[in-house]
Amino acid sequence: MNSTNKIPKATAKRLPIYYRYLRYLHEDGKDRVSSTELSEAVKVDSATIRRDFSYFGALGKRGYGYDVEDLMHFFSKTLKQDRLTNVALIGVGNLGHALLNYNFHQNNNMRISAAFDINKEIVGTIQSGVPVYPMEDMVQQLKMQQIDVVMLTVPTSAAQEAANNLVKAEVKGILNFTPIRISVPDHVRVQNVDLANELQTLIYFIDHYKTDDKDSLLPLD
């Protein structure tokens, strides 16, 4: 594999989807898969799949398709699925509780291993198998437990202060579920999951969407 390849963000986002389906095929005893089959299963057109895979070198053979096990192992390494990633949850409200019960571990080698909140009723308890620490111990605990990826589900008003402390705790990545855009230094990566925005974008697409080209350009009338 060419180590100087650059891959687009859109391709990177599809890797976990490919990986998950390849695992499914492998468990099902399948040895190989065509780009057409893969395309139908993951709902990505086969030209896009071929282009995505091309960033990683020539992984398929014409007339044969892709070797399921090879490809699965390759994506497993690329996605660092060969080691467990521990993640912390910052804020155990309604959404935080839902995330604690969400099965991140099912198809992915990651799990929530610590949670933080200010609510005295749950601090010091185990929620869905995860210990809840007081918010004031966050910086120290994250450093001690060497957790560098967190999910931020605090109320909007507490988001920036929590983000500041996450920077102090030297985290590298924040999955931000709050509706505000938090400010952090450039070396900290923030990925926003804004549920109201997702819903509003969907509604916008329905109103303005007239072609069957779902992923590129949308007519606006």
Added chain:
Amino acid sequence: MNSTNKIPKATAKRLPIYYRYLRYLHEDGKDRVSSTELSEAVKVDSATIRRDFSYFGALGKRGYGYDVEDLMHFFSKTLKQDRLTNVALIGVGNLGHALLNYNFHQNNNMRISAAFDINKEIVGTIQSGVPVYPMEDMVQQLKMQQIDVVMLTVPTSAAQEAANNLVKAEVKGILNFTPIRISVPDHVRVQNVDLANELQTLIYFIDHYKTDDKDSLLPLD
């Protein structure tokens, strides 16, 4: 505004973010905003903002910036914020409960007005202000209530069957929170919110991310 403009998906996804900040400025009594200020607040570089806005015609004036009220009203119409959108929730488990408590209405003219589940303990009750109907009434209720946008939060094993019934109910858009890619006809728009995938992509980006160009190409080493 040019009615034949086509706008990229990435631009469409940023519209709600612009809209929300413009509302905030308007409530704060601000008359105008520069693309630099906007850029810092919404964390989108100003070249991208100018390009995004250009799809809708020349909304700003050199040396003046953008008129907050004009721009806000324009986005409000574009995003159909001038009318309330009712949305249904399909599946009231942990994530469904979190979504019922999520304040979609705060900055957006949309709300969850009906929920569906198979759990007899909650069917017939009001959860967080929203009536919960039995799953077997879903097709009929969605048609009767003229709801054409839903959030799908059923267990994975029930996702495709629910999707089939949503097609029968003639919904136009599905915000799919289940980890599977559901199959629906082309006229139904599906937007996937895959939380494990978001987390995995973030971890991937942290491991492979070496430049400060967060949104385009990522070095892979």
